[in-house]
Amino acid sequence: MQYTGSKYVGSFVNRRMEGNAEYILPTDTRYVGEMKDGMFHGEGTLFFPSGSRFDATWEKGLVTKGKYTFADGLQYEDRHWHYCDSYDRRFHTEICFGLKPSGISQLTNMDPPRRIPSGCYDCGDGFYNPITRVIKDYRNRFLRNADDDEHEWILRTCRKAWMEKTTQKPKL
Structure with a gap:
């Protein structure tokens, strides 16, 4: 079934999405997971056009817990987040692959920027x-x-x- 600007895959009850579904938003963000009464409900993942993703547990459209993963694999933690803080200013790629030699700066996480x-x-x-x-x-x-x-x-x-x-x- 098609909906203007969005794609639905799954079963419908009373014209609302139920069960496992794929929903594509007009921004090209894609949701794959469980739905109930037309809302994200249960386990599901948002896939963003940038390559990042958000894996979450949803209840009536609201997140109860989740994990965000950036396109480069860095995972965001809402507690005890120590990435690029005042103690360690390295980018994720510098943590994974090491620092550049002295005098060669890395301006962004993407190298070259x-x-x-x-x-x-x-x-x-x-x-x-x-x-x-x-x-x-x-x-x-x-x-x-x-x-x-x-x-x-x-x-x-x-x-x-x-x-x-x-x-x-x-x-x-």
Whole structure:
């Protein structure tokens, strides 16, 4: 059965999803797992377009416990999270594969880092153009417009493209 913008696989009771199902959201995030009364209920996994995933136990659409795994395999822990904290600033790839030799910096967890379009910033889930105030994902698809608070945060904290024709240096 097809639903506009989404894919359902499973059985329906009173036009609601029941049992094991696959549900694809308009954002291309995919849920695979148990459903009851049209809600995530039981064991299920959200697969994100970035390659990350969220394995969880759901009750009436709400998470009761879960584990987030980034695309590179790093697992998020909601308690005792020590990744990239004040005691250990290494990226996950540096923890797994070791540090670079002295004088060679690793600017992001992705090595080499993504090439940022000229005049834009890498804000973690895509590139931000401060002139248009538009954030597009890494595949150049529209994500959102930045409000004033996000605009200021990106300018203050995110990595900006280095323009080689000027004396401007990359923001570290």
